[in-house]
Amino acid sequence: EVQLVESGGGLVKPGGSLRLSCAASGFTFSLYGMNWVRQAPGKGLEWVSYISPTSSYIYYADSVKGRFTISRDNAKNSLYLQMNSLRAEDTAVYYCARDSDPGMVVVIPPGYWGLGTLVTVSS
């Protein structure tokens, strides 16, 4: 069974940093592209970032470009999101999401999602 478990969320002051993690199990992690998607309180889903299976292709939403860094460790079956220069508008539940099919290197709608971790940016 595919499992994605996010962690690392919490309360941080504006301008601060946070590192999110996503632990993957139940599939061969190194074969799948991964995404971070967020949902602000009362709002819809917003794609944040994508990383291809071997980290060769990395993409970001304009709203986080230059501030967030996605990475992965295939040996540890883990996905990460380093978030710097955080703003109030970054407050959201952050979801880790896996591609439906292996070997994709373009950003297509994901197939599996975790439960998310809440990030609150407030003074």
Added chain:
Amino acid sequence: QSALTQPPSASGSPGQSVSISCTGTSIGTYNYVSWYQHHPGKAPKLMISEVTKRPSGVPDRFSGSKSGNTASLTVSGLQAEDEADYYCSSYTGNKDLVFGGGTKLTVL
């Protein structure tokens, strides 16, 4: 990239059918259109991929279609557990991903 456009709400009585639309230029260009069901506090669940494909375990009451720049999710034989938020999403060809604003489906 502009978000996809969905109606904010939809409703139907148990046993009825309801359709939710999703409009955007990327939908007219590509066939990577997916639909998600999201109950608050739970993980979003893939209901339809590639416009019409239903993943294993998704009831056949859920179906997807596309015409021009508009994709649709149809839920037939509405059940109480279908009450949730539904989101569409599409490949854009521009190294990003777009989602619709979400539709709250109410089972009356």
